[in-house]
Amino acid sequence: MMKALIERLEQKFRISEVVRQRNDELFMTAAKEEAVSLVTYLKEYEGFTHLVLLTAVDWLEAGRFQLTYLLNNNAVKADAGIRVYLDRERPEMESIHHLWKQAATYQRELKEMFGIGFPGSPRVDEPFILEGWRDIPPYRRDFDTKKYSEKTYFPRPGRKTYDPEEYMKKQLYPEE
Amino acid sequence: MADKNKYREKFPEKDPDGSNIIDPESHKFIKVWQGPQHPGITGNMSLELILQGDEVMHCKTHVGYLHRGFEKLMERRRFIQCFPLVCRIAVPEPDFNEYCLAATLEELAGIKVPEAAKWMRTLILEMSRLTSFLMWLGGQSGAFGLGVAGQWTNYVRDLMLDRFEEISGGRIYRMHIPPGGVRGLTPDGFRARMEETLQAVEAAMKDVDRTLFDNAVFKRRTVGLGYIPPEMVDAYGVTGPNARAAGVPKDVRRDHPYLKYPELDFDVITGNDSDVYTRTDLRRKEILLSVDLIRQIMAKMPGSGEYMAKLPNVLHWKIPRGETYIRAECTRGEYGFYTVTDGSGYPRRINVRGPSYTHAVALMEKLAVDCNIADVAGLMSSLHTYPPEIER
């Protein structure tokens, strides 16, 4: 089933990095400009009618974001994950809110948490989880949660820890 | 429902997409915030309601009161350290987080889980479903003014927590499903105590049946309320009991069988009317199904055997680059973890798909419109949402 699907998709779209993770789960990378057509095609013609999730992965080192559209076909019980890579400098993607109503929520969250734009998506600029956030989008890899918490909160005084190795050196052979 | 439309035909005017046009300057609307502390909502989130009289004209969901950035926090934790963290993503039903995390990591790392552990996991997940439903039932009946049913169900839920405590040493955060297996099998004499608890649940459900489901007030208020047409199911990402009540037989336990569900005998429960009453009734049946499934599991599961796979040293456990998604059927619907690894000792990204994400936002914002404000809490409850899984 999956094999035939891959063949059909390969004829119509430029897909790459196809991984059959399980018999019922498939991941592929789509060209950015074709991704929405591919998702639409899968929804309208291949029975992948359920949008399981839409999320992003930050490949900071490679300078790009990965968007993952995970679609489910409940008739044949299979999942297809579509990866799309976006330039981290100008991350923007076509919206799919016209395909699924809940997509607008996902896109709103991605805008807020990763700073990925989805022009035309309803309420995409409204804050979703954060209120009055001024820092860089917090789910980006270069946002340091530890530093943020150290800056924002204060630790309880009185904590001190010793490293066994260094402590033993100090106790047992300090001169060396 | 039909009579409402008589006076709503002209006012307020509608957008081309059918939503009401709200002009705050007209002084014909008032804005009311329901939440984030409203008892009708299971957890902290709020609804920004715009009313005309006592009719809801517009609804916006606001979340963020429980955001702790779990997904991000996991990126700086070793794989094993994510395990005690994830249970907090859905407090009344934490075990699905543990299972989904463990299952994605096991798949990506190529770890085979022993059979006894699979049975234990099935047992824990089904027990977790049962406790979650029992707690929800209190919220649902309470939202329509019947407090006593919730007291009964929460009492039997507490008995079930005693069983959890016996197995795992924790009542709320069980933390019993680490990657690799489970942390132990059932203790001696557990079967008998479990059976006793299940009978207590059944007895309580009989009382609930008569007081809540054969209840003129409850029926009058819930029949026809919050109708979800079947075509909305996929368009709004609806899963679980909310979809099944609309007649769409979606159940991960059957569609994408996991753990020991293929060896259990059960039918997917569906409803027809897709209103609050149907959804409540469907969940009542789910409670009874859970009781039945737990009995089946107890009868079939082995009492001994390996329950933990051999893990590499968890302090420097690295998982090869890969990505996968694993789902399970929690009480609200499809729960899943999308896990991306990059070959390091830390997850690259873990995305939690909680069913409430779609139910409480897109779906709720749609269903609340034209509802009476007095019914909003009950409608909200009928979607069975847990806010922490929305914002993670």
Added chain:
Amino acid sequence: MRLKDVLSPFLAWKHLFSPPVPVRKPLEREAAPRYRGFHQNDMEECIGCGTCEEICQNAAIDMVPVEGIGTRDGDSGLRPRIDYGRCCWCALCVDICTTGSLTMSNEYQWIDTDPDVFRFVPGAEAKPWDERKKGYRKPEHYELYNTERIPMEEVPPEARSKSFIEIVKGYSKAQALREADRCVECGICIATCPAHMGIPEYIKAVREDDMEQALRVLYETNPLPEVCGRICTHKCETVCSMQYKGDPISIRWLKRYIADQVPAERYEEILGADAVEQSNKKVAVIGAGPGGLSAAYYLARLGYRVNVFEERAEPGGMMRYGIPEYRLPYDQLDKDIGYIRSLGVKMTFNTRVGKDITLEQLHKDYDAVFAATGLHQGRSTRVDGADHPMVFQAIDILRDVTEGKKIEVAEKIVVIGGGNVAMDIARTLARLQNQKYGKVQLILTSLESEDIMPADLEEIVESREENVVIEPSWGPGSIKIEDGKIKGLNVIRCLSVFDEDGRFNPKFDQNETNFFEADQVIEAIGQGMDIEYMTKKFEDRLEMTPRNRVKVDIFGQSSLPWLFLGGDITGGTDAITAIADGHRAAKGIDKFLNK
């Protein structure tokens, strides 16, 4: 609307007189036996390895010193302090605890108005639940790391008993990675290693398959890794935190694995000739054993011009002339030494200080002297007949074997001694007997009973595999000689070796005797030192200890500031101690010359 729907809800009233369901005395409710409540820690069992702190994802645990608990080998003296403001009761700390000392009680109630009391050291600060038997314990058969050592392959006894081929095969890459994975990086071993090698660090490099980094870490503290990777007494393994639940990490084999992976040609490129300023100062090293070589290496690294004076024709000392080839092949020894020589260390062989050149001369010609001349004089049992020509010193034969001399090998041999040298000579002679007679007739007898025999356990096991008969708990009585030929050894039962104060003071039972038939007797009961070359001339100025050793400070510096000592002559017992002495002496000499 049905009438039933109106009446039915009133059914709730049936509970009107039901007793309330809540627990009557909730504060007295005992939690389940597996409950994850407040921690308990057995102070005696805990070794302060800090693994609990390492796994805690809440950063709730600090390792802190505790009054009454000292730092010693195998115990850092630290104990976990838990901050219950952060603890999430996940019990991963209990699961990973290397000794199993950390557990949880099933106590969950504790009310106080002072938040600071909820931060304490379990076990050290008495709590009512300390003795509680119920509570979470790490489940059996559930481990967060592999507790079992990856077995080392060896050449089977049949294949090795006639030749001197190396017995231990060494880890493959896959085996080494798996073994290295077991390490929890607690670092407890570092203090126990005489050279304080960066053990967790090089094991980490093995895990990451970074052999270059691994080699660099080894050479920071030990310039003889091929040697130590084979024959080290591995004291580190005796304190390894992994031993409590299973086997200690094979630290020695991992070290050997690293050195074996890197060919000699790549050493220079990896270790680099640090751009050290070459000094004009010269240092003489006496003895090319592990101590001397180590000192020479680190002195050369510091830029000194080093000349090593060695009595024998080749460098290595006991490593070459004492340890048999089946444990340490000469080519591996040469690999380590070759690299040291490549740094410009000069070596003068066949030169015995005190005979061929005097210490005064060295003092005159060099800015400092480091002496590590070892123990090369075998001790005699002095029993009747010990002066017979067929009675030999183990150390002499081992040296002769290395030098390729003809060895006297009788058909029946008795070896006296229970240490590693006794094992070395027994196994060497067993091989030679096998070659000469096709069978082994060799008895090894020791004063010590088997459980306190100083030899390594694996030596005892392997000796037996090679058909050496071990007869423990016998004291040598006399050597029976008839017609000028040795007939055997009379022994008496040894009841105990040490007295109550732990001093060497053997007790015998004269009534229980035995006789071991033999044509040749080997004595392997220890060696003494010959340091006349220094004591004779400098007697008046060389301060000695009560046990008649030359008094030295931590850097091996004697009361003659230019003379440094190390290795077995200052009380060391093994190669790694000598290596550590050499390293310290190099630092000491550097300090002395840069004053």
